[in-house]
Structure formats: structure tokens, C-alpha cells
Amino acid sequence: MTDADEPEDGDDIELAPGQREALEKSMDLLRKMVLPEVDLPKFVLPQSTFTNLVAISGIAQRQQAILQNAMKPLLDAQALRQKQIATSINSDIFKSAALAQSSLNRISGQLYKNVDFGLSDSFAKLASQVAAQQSAWMKTLGPSLERLKLSFYPPNLQPIEGLRWEEVESVVMVDGIAMYGVPRTAIAEALIRADSAARRRDILGRRWKAISADCRAVVEGCETAVVTAYVPMALRALDALEAGHTEAAQALTGSRLDSMVNTYFGADRYLYTPDKRGKRTNAAYDEFTAHEYIALAPTWQAWQKFFPNEGLPVPHTFSRNATAHTVSTKQYTRRNAVQSLMIVCSLIYFFNGEARRVENRD
Numbered sequence: 001m002t003d004a005d006e007p008e009d010g011d012d013i014e015l016a017p018g019q020r021e022a023l024e025k026s027m028d029l030l031r032k033m034v035l036p037e038v039d040l041p042k043f044v045l046p047q048s049t050f051t052n053l054v055a056i057s058g059i060a061q062r063q064q065a066i067l068q069n070a071m072k073p074l075l076d077a078q079a080l081r082q083k084q085i086a087t088s089i090n091s092d093i094f095k096s097a098a099l100a101q102s103s104l105n106r107i108s109g110q111l112y113k114n115v116d117f118g119l120s121d122s123f124a125k126l127a128s129q130v131a132a133q134q135s136a137w138m139k140t141l142g143p144s145l146e147r148l149k150l151s152f153y154p155p156n157l158q159p160i161e162g163l164r165w166e167e168v169e170s171v172v173m174v175d176g177i178a179m180y181g182v183p184r185t186a187i188a189e190a191l192i193r194a195d196s197a198a199r200r201r202d203i204l205g206r207r208w209k210a211i212s213a214d215c216r217a218v219v220e221g222c223e224t225a226v227v228t229a230y231v232p233m234a235l236r237a238l239d240a241l242e243a244g245h246t247e248a249a250q251a252l253t254g255s256r257l258d259s260m261v262n263t264y265f266g267a268d269r270y271l272y273t274p275d276k277r278g279k280r281t282n283a284a285y286d287e288f289t290a291h292e293y294i295a296l297a298p299t300w301q302a303w304q305k306f307f308p309n310e311g312l313p314v315p316h317t318f319s320r321n322a323t324a325h326t327v328s329t330k331q332y333t334r335r336n337a338v339q340s341l342m343i344v345c346s347l348i349y350f351f352n353g354e355a356r357r358v359e360n361r362d
Contacts, residue, residue: 004324006024012067035113037265039291040220042120046309047203051109057304061328061337064163065163069313079330082361083145086188090096093180111284122348131181138275150285151202152165152290152291153168153294154179154180154181154291154294154349155181155296156177156179156181156182156183156184156185156188157185157188157294159185160185160192163184163192165290167192167193168192168294169293169297171191171192171200172293172294172297172298173199173282173285173293173297173298173300173301174197174299174301175301175317176297176298176299176300176302176318176339176343177191177200177204177298177339177342178191178295178298178339178343178345178347178352179191179294179341179346180291180294180346180347180349181209181296181345181346181349181350182215182218182345182346182349183207183210183211183214183215183342184210184212184214187203187210187211187214188209190203190207191203192256196269197317201317201339203337204335204338204339205334205335207340208241208334208335209242212238212241212242212341214270215234215341215342215345216238218345218346218348218349219231219234219235219238219345219349220235221352222348222349223357224351224352224353224359226351226352226354226355226357227348227351227352227355230256230260230344230348231348233252233256234253234256234341234344234345234348236252237249237253237341237344238341238345239253240252241334241337241338241341244263246332246333246334246337247332247337249337249341250318250323250332250333250336250337250340251323253337253340253343253344254320254323254324254340255324256298256344257299257302257340257343257344257347258320258324259301260344260347260348261273263298264351265297271284272284272285272296272300273300273303273304274300274303274304275305276305276307278305279280282297285297285300289300291350291353295346295347295349295350296347298343300302300320301317301318302318302320302340303319303320303321303342304319304321306319306321306322306325307321307325308325308326314326314328314330314331315330315331316330316331317336317339317341317344318331318336318340319331320340323336323340
């Protein structure tokens with residue numbers, strides 16, 4: 001914002017309801033410490049911006065390194081009337097990656113410059129200045145947040161409007177259905193919007209041909225050395241599924257998934273799969289980036305505890321352990337073959353992408 005954009009003394013600026021709450025939050029502590037009896041107007045962000053902030057709020061927990069660089073809370077202090085007042089201002093608007101530290105410092109100076117205990121219109125003037133500043137910021141805030149949100153998701157999930165992190169988490173972690181790179185956006189959205197695990201499995205059963213085609217297209221595009229050993233086996237499993245040999249497809253992908261997970265996690269695999277006593281939690285996944293989490297979370301459900309000699313019922317959803325240790329029509333189904341293929345092909349796509357990023361850095 002240039003000097004010409006700043007409001008002149010005496011200009012009347014009408015603040016939208018959305019702007020009032022945000023400004024009120026920004027100056028709440030300052031108001032309480034300096035003029036507790038003055039009722040400032042309230043300012044909030046527009047609903048569209050608020051929606052974007054909510055949409056990325058869950059994801060942000062998994063991308064702390066990125067967001068810490070984008071968030072620059074306004075911290076400043078100045079002696080007033082022989083006393084040191086420390087004021088911390090942390091408005092949601094300041095969390096946009098579009099903000100520069102120089103702008104924050106300038107607003108900090110304006111806050112203290114315009115605090116005048118003897119003038120009743122001090123805060124009115126301050127509100128006008130900050131409102132005008134926010135207006136300029138909000139022109140770029142929406143697109144910036146949208147770009148930030150998209151960076152958290154793989155390409156097949158990016159077009160889904162209003163996508164919330166907890167929706168994705170429910171599918172990949174709770175239901176163990178892969179979402180990284182496969183399936184196509186329309187099917188992925190249907191899985192995410194389904195209101196139960198049973199309905200998601202119904203989609204796997206009804207759309208299995210399209211999902212198989214999506215898996216094939218993704219795998220055939222993976223060519224890095226990291227995945228060369230995995231691609232042929234995945235394609236053969238897809239061939240078996242499409243030829244009606246669902247049991248063979250599931251057995252092959254179950255075996256391949258075991259070797260892929262062991263290779264990726266190495267000696268630390270025990271941290272990312274349930275233990276034999278069923279007491280381990282999936283807390284270790286919280287350390288992953290969003291992409292790692294979406295790609296790897298389905299393995300948590302695939303490794304749920306199952307030992308035939310303990311008398312446990314055979315799970316009806318895909319289970320790596322049940323696939324390896326039982327020959328049951330309850331476990332070997334087309335839906336489970338599709339689910340296991342989605343996990344394997346999704347991991348191949350993820351490994352291939354990671355390898356390309358490393359190559360590009362080199």
C-alpha cells in the first residue's frame with residue numbers, strides 16, 4: 001500500500017462487518033491495557049476468506065515449517081507514561097504469506113503513534129488506517145490462501161471445492177482407502193463425501209473398472225529408478241483384476257505392499273503399523289507432511305491386528321495380515337482387491353514424485 005492509498009485525517013471509511021471483527025481481534029489486548037472503557041468497532045474477515053482459513057486450519061498442523069515462515073505475529077513495545085507496555089497483536093490477517101515484515105512494523109508504529117490518552121478520536125483514526133491497510137491486503141489474501149491450500153493436496157484432490165483436511169483424513173486413515181494420485185477427482189470426491197465406510201466400499205465395488213484404469217494410468221507414468229521394481233508387479237496385478245482373477249490380484253498386491261512398506265520405513269516400521277497387542281497409536285503419522293500423510297496413512301488400517309490362531313474374526317475390509325495368513329472368501333473380495341491396488345499404486349506414485357523432486361534439486 002502506497003502513501004496515496006492511506007486515508008487522510010478526517011476521511012470517513014465505512015468498515016464491512018467482516019473487517020470489524022478482525023480489527024477488534026488485532027487490537028483487543030491493546031484496548032484492554034490502554035483504554036479499557038473504550039468500545040472499539042468490531043472487525044472480521046469476509047466470509048470467503050474465513051472459509052479459506054478454516055479449510056487449511058487442519059492441514060496447517062502438518063505443515064508447520066511452511067506456515068511458520070508465513071506467519072509473522074506483530075510484536076512491539078514502547079514506553080508510555082514511564083511504563084513499559086508490551087503488546088502482542090496476532091490477527092488472522094497477519095498470517096497470510098502475502099504480508100511483509102516491513103508492513104507489520106509500519107502498522108506497529110502507527111498503533112503507538114496514534115494512541116493518545118487525551119483524545120477521544122484516537123482509536124477512530126487508528127481504525128480507519130488499519131481498515132484501509134486490511135482492504136489492500138484482502139485483495140491478495142484469498143488467492144494466496146487458495147494457492148497455499150492446493151499445495152497440501154495431490155493433483156487429483158486439488159479441484160475438489162471446499163475440501164477439508166478432516167474429510168481426507170477420515171478416508172485415508174480411518175477407512176484405509178488410498179487418495180494420493182488415485183482415483184480420479186470425481187471418484188475421489190464421491191468417496192470423500194460419502195457419509196459412511198459402507199458407502200465408500202460400495203463405491204469401490206461399483207466403480208472398480210474406472211479405478212483400475214486410474215491406477216494403470218498413474219503407474220504407467222512412473223519411470224524413476226526408485227519404482228522400477230514395483231511397476232511391473234502392479235501392472236500384472238491390474239491385469240489379473242481386470243481379467244476377473246481378484247484373488248490373484250489381491251494376493252500379489254498384498255505381498256508387494258509388504259515389501260514397499262518395509263523398504264520405505266526400514267527399521268522404524270514398527271512406529272507406523274499397529275503392534276501385536278493393539279496398544280500402539282498412529283501418533284507417529286503426525287510428524288509427516290500432508291503429502292506423506294495422505295500417501296502413507298492407509299497402511300495403518302492395512303496392518304490392523306489379525307492372527308488366526310487367536311480366534312479373531314476375519315476382517316471384511318482389506319487387511320495385509322489377513323491376506324497373507326488366511327484364504328477366506330470374506331477377505332478375498334473384489335472390493336478388497338481394488339482397495340489394496342489403490343494403496344500400492346498410490347504409493348508408487350508418491351515414491352516416484354519424491355524421487356523426481358530429489359532429482360530436480362540435484
